[in-house]
Amino acid sequence: MSVEKRRAWIELDEDSLLHNVRELQRVVGRDCRLMPAVKANAYGHGDVETARLLAGAGISDFCVASADEGIRLRAAGISGQILILGYTLPAQFDALREYDLTQTVVEDSYAQELSAYGRELRVHVGVDTGMHRLGIPASDADAVASVWRFPNLKITGMFSHLCVSDGTTEEERRYTEKQISDFRKVIGELRRRGIRGFESHIQGSYGILNYPEEKFDCARPGIALYGVLSLPSDRVRADVTLSPVLSLKARVGCVRMLKEGESAGYGLTYTADGERKLAIVCAGYADGIPRSLSNRGYALVRGYRAPIVGRICMDQLTLDVTEVPGVRAGDEAVFIGKSGGREIGAAEMAECAGTISNELLSRLGQRPERICFTHI
Template structure:
């Protein structure tokens, strides 16, 4: 039975469904969503999110590793699951056993996959400028040659946009160049008589910034979960995205500090006057960044309260001076809302000098994921 214990995550299926509808509204009718539920569905819980999306009629997914794909299969996900990253040959049996689709990360890797000797479904990665995974888009002969391997069942071709979140003319031009390079590869394959594969290049920002969404799949990531990477990001699409996740923890105890008294590791917080502090049962082992600015805050009783001192492994301190009736067991909100106040994942990320993708994907396994009504 789910319990709201020391610290937990609340997930809104209603908001997830709303975001799916919003993204489907923006995409062309023929473009299917291929949600990215890697990194435990960006910290939301891969099994919970995968099953909810499958119930909504989505049948194509992508993950980063074989292990993530297996977790979805064991949770009852029956559709296509694409592994975006490298899989060691020792795990090729698991690719086959769990019917996972593997990315061909370059021509030499295609040879390794083929040498396994059994039929494997794959998507071919094309490097159009990210310079990460994929065979370079200008190596068209190598790309064509991948179709000659008899044990590779090629069902897709894809690439990845590296600055689709950018707003400058230079960034938009480079994104258009990547799309042009990808289209040229697809056209060259078709002219060679190679067909029967699906195409995809867009992730969240490629969708939201209106980059000609005319491919077969769209790999919806951070936007699916109702947030953007940074709080000040601006996108071209008018999308009403709603956060799926809230992060909460309990007040453990309340203490009074006298003027000049310090608290926490390194005595990093010293009370300039008499202060009331509450110890909250969540820390960096749960995914709260230890580093960051001194302007971080949480929500308690509908008010913003500063986080003070150093983040501990299992606890943190908040200054609740002037807030009446704070008591052990009270709920503190690290991501989410309390009264009219709100903290987004991107707010927490900005306070910590990173992006919301990292904050969410690092949320720890000891945080219970609980489905709630919006």
């Protein structure tokens, strides 16, 4: 279906994605492999579409959140290492082996469960350096080392998560530096015990951008890969230029006038303070536009900023286009992306909705079709 026939859609800029890969690879250095996070449908960008583009650019390692996400990539022909960052039920251990997925050892007792499966499984060992979520405590080197004694586990890596690497305070920086230091100590202790042959990684997007001097075997870019920061106010230390990959657009379905004193939408939460021109747009919260933007968000129409008025519905919303000349049915309404000389970033939209871009993007609905395009 051509763009002209779509009610709401997502555009993915291939050139921007590949640009971001090059920029992040430059930051981490030639000796570090990028292991992009394509979980949550690649942060709403489309996991299969994104993974295929990345594979074409030479990326061979990927991170997902669940076995089902990994299976979906394998079914689409994605090869290379696929690391599951979270817990997998024993009932799916057969799938780990069948689809050659790499499972995280989320705690020491889980290593025993994986080993008891009785057939070889590929794993990375999770180490808790201070997030206190998943992983064996970094302070217990014996417990970490014990994983290597379990039969049936092919251990190819070890990793941890940074929890305040996006922070800018001295306290947050000290905490992050201690996490990195503790992780390095575990690596050193394992090597002292003769345990080698595993790759290490701890940096996600902000670990890459704020601690570029730290070098490990791999790095796991997430939100930064898609050219976005979590919030517009975020600042990073790395000298890097990222380009947004995703645009979210929808069609104006009709235009109508509202008289002074008339109200519109569910709950009649918007009342015109004068004669207003409204555009009914064919997108709603089922298309990934948060309901919390009711009466507070905006879109771009013909390069003009148009406020969202009234409650956002499942399939439609209303824009005040009184100040937009010539608007008519079929026009584009841009919620993320560019129109004319203006732009709405995902982080800006997310902040207005009271969240971060990571959540906003990963909750984009399946209904808008993803369209990949290139400028070349």
